[in-house]
Amino acid sequence: MGRIGIVVDNTSNIPNKLINELGIGCVSLYVIRNNKYVRASDVCQTKFYDEIKKSVYIPHTSQPSVADFESIYKNMINKYDEIISLHISSKLSGTYNSATLAAKLIDSEKIHVIDSKTTSWGLGYLAIEIKNIIDKNQYSTKQIIEYAKNFYKKTKVFFSVGDLNYLYKGGRIGKAKALMGSLLNLKPLITLENGELSAVRSLRGNKNLFNEMIERSFDFSGKLKKISLIHTGNLKLAGDLKDMLISRKISEDIINISYLDIIIGTHLGPNSVGIITHFE
Numbered sequence: 712m713g714r715i716g717i718v719v720d721n722t723s724n725i726p727n728k729l730i731n732e733l734g735i736g737c738v739s740l741y742v743i744r745n746n747k748y749v750r751a752s753d754v755c756q757t758k759f760y761d762e763i764k765k766s767v768y769i770p771h772t773s774q775p776s777v778a779d780f781e782s783i784y785k786n787m788i789n790k791y792d793e794i795i796s797l798h799i800s801s802k803l804s805g806t807y808n809s810a811t812l813a814a815k816l817i818d819s820e821k822i823h824v825i826d827s828k829t830t831s832w833g834l835g836y837l838a839i840e841i842k843n844i845i846d847k848n849q850y851s852t853k854q855i856i857e858y859a860k861n862f863y864k865k866t867k868v869f870f871s872v873g874d875l876n877y878l879y880k881g882g883r884i885g886k887a888k889a890l891m892g893s894l895l896n897l898k899p900l901i902t903l904e905n906g907e908l909s910a911v912r913s914l915r916g917n918k919n920l921f922n923e924m925i926e927r928s929f930d931f932s933g934k935l936k937k938i939s940l941i942h943t944g945n946l947k948l949a950g951d952l953k954d955m956l957i958s959r960k961i962s963e964d965i966i967n968i969s970y971l972d973i974i975i976g977t978h979l980g981p982n983s984v985g986i987i988t989h990f991e
Contacts, residue, residue, distance in 0.1 A: 739775065
């Protein structure tokens with residue numbers, strides 16, 4: 712096996728410091744505010760989520776351009792024999808399509824673009840595992856690609872939206888549904904399955920929501936390896952979810968809390984929370 716480089720996008724939630732330590736490439740999606748395109752990786756997450764809580768204007772997002780991918784591929788193709796490019800589900804973003812077009816323009820036989828069928832730490836864990844596998848130098852490129860394509864089957868991803876009115880403002884639900892949900896304190900539970908977001912059910916209150924979220928997140932036959940709790944500016948919510956996990960005798964050592972990348976966070980809105988579980 713020759714030298715293999717890795718490229719991800721910023722929805723992977725991997726911090727810039729770890730990106731640099733791992734020596735992998737990262738292409739950023741864009742957030743659009745006041746008609747200006749800003750790289751999401753350059754935006755302070757804390758400040759961003761504070762701002763959208765107060766703003767009546769809802770930002771939009773955009774995939775990386777083909778030129779963005781061409782730039783990083785051209786830089787890396789001189790250092791590596793092959794590149795594995797891992798990206799947010801193609802059903803959530805056009806990022807995979809941009810990467811595929813760029814790979815064809817440069818050298819499609821050396822650049823392998825993978826639709827991860829997941830995002831956030833589901834994608835982040837995938838990139839880290841692929842890096843570890845490459846470093847062991849025990850598997851062929853074909854085996855690594857096959858592993859990457861099926862990795863999503865070993866993860867569970869659940870989110871809950873904190874503000875239904877925010878979804879209404881973004882045009883994703885009707886006014887009546889938003890009002891009724893707010894009045895009844897209903898919390899929608901959303902899952903990412905086979906690369907696509909879908910509603911599971913709505914529950915009343917955070918306690919019921921968290922119990923359901925945990926039960927569904929652990930519904931897997933393999934050994935639990937890692938848990939990521941993600942939030943869009945409400946650390947207390949993530950902390951409450953962590954406390955509930957610890958009360959169920961889950962080791963604190965495998966639990967990580969972080970901001971949800973602002974690309975996905977923009978669509979879910981402020982005060983949202985999620986859990987991502989990764990199994991062997």
